[in-house]
Amino acid sequence: MRKSRITTLAALGVAAALTLAGCASDGAGGTLEMAGKAPEKAAGSGDKGTITLGFLPSWTDGLSTAYLLQDQLGKLGYDVKMQTLSDAGPLYAGLSQGDVDVFPSAWPEVTQKAYMDKYAGSIDDLGTYYDNARLTIAVPEYSDIDSIDQLKGKGSQFDGKIIGIEPGAGLTAQTQKMMPEYGLNGEYQLVTSSTAAMLTELKSATDKKQDIAVTLWRPFWANSAFPVKDLKDPKGAMGKPEGLHFLGSKDFAKKHPDAAKLISKIVLDDAQYGSLEDTVVNTFGEGKEPQAIDAWIAEHGDEFDWIKK
Known part of the structure; x- marks a missing residue:
């Protein structure tokens, strides 16, 4: 299923590239119409109204938690629509405008701080579900370097x-920001395109036992799917560990107090989060996310006081 996931991400990468061509170069611009797909069919009875979840499918922390929330909010009686986007900037904009109700896995403390600062007055923080997320530079396990400063x-x-x-x-x-801190500018070029393209390059290099340096993050399933190791960051230039948050549109908690209460109770440790993402992304894969959530709840539901079966 991991190979299948990489293939799927490659297809998403092509779509993302086409989308980004119409957005601001720094990802801060754009609208839902420019950057997103039409919401998927809603799940749930709809007795309490509709909640739209916005997420980036190539960032599988958000993919996994989005389908977990779809299941749980559906069981509360909400229609839940899934709005997929290709970049964080338009997602924050949509959230601030009320076009999206919940961002199921935001990185507002470090990685997406600029967006959070820009839209802070029109976005509500609904809680932190994971507190040890971090950005990394990774190389294959067989590489002879162990620290970013050794790249120079x-x-x-x-x-x-x-x-x-x-x-x-x-x-x-x-x-x-990191590259000049370690004197890498001029010697290295940061090649950007898409998450899918990065994973394709990583797979090709590790299959051939070639050296490669990539930008990665934790938590992310690719860290266990590929033979990679994080480079030490003695200068702390890749930023401090941060929390993954559920963000809501302005006054979401007032409009949907029971949904906000459930969301605020969700906290996952490393093992619990790892099992959720692995089940959704690798065990079941694309198109079978609801079945993956059912399987995960059947196995882990008794560990939580907020799970609705």
Whole structure:
């Protein structure tokens, strides 16, 4: 299923590239019409109205938690619509405008701080579900370096490139800040395109046992799917660990108090989050997310006091 997921992400990457061509180069602009797909069919009875979840499918923390929320909010009696986008900027804009009700896995403390600062007055923080997310530079396990500072002077070994993801991603901006801190500008080029393209490059290099440096993050299923290791960051230039938050549109909690209460109770540790993402992304895969959530709840539901079966 992991190979299948990479293929699917490659297709998403093409769509994302076409979408980004119509957006601001830093990812901060755009609208739902420019950057998103039409919401998927709603799940739930709809007795309490409709809640739209906006997420970035290539960032599988949001993919996994979006389908978890779809299941749980549906069982509360809401119609739940899924709005997929290709970049964080338009998603924050849509959230601030009320076109999206919930962002199921935001990185507002470091990675997406610029967006959170811009829209803070029109977005509600509904809670932190995971508190140890971080941005990384990763290389294959067989590489002879273990720290970002060891990249300096070895540009030819890595073809002078750090393979990144979307141009407008917070990870991209943070990597651009990191490179001069370690004296990598000029020796290395940060190559941006899409998460799918980065994973394709990573798979190709590791299959051939070649050196490659990529931008990655944790939590993310690719860290266990590929033979990679995080480079140490002695200068802390990739930023501090941060929390993953559920964000809501302005006054979401007042409009949907029972939904906000359920969301605020969701907290996952490393093992619980890892099992959720692995079940959704790898065990079941594209198109079978609802079945994956059913399976995860059947196995782990008794660990939580907020799960509705």
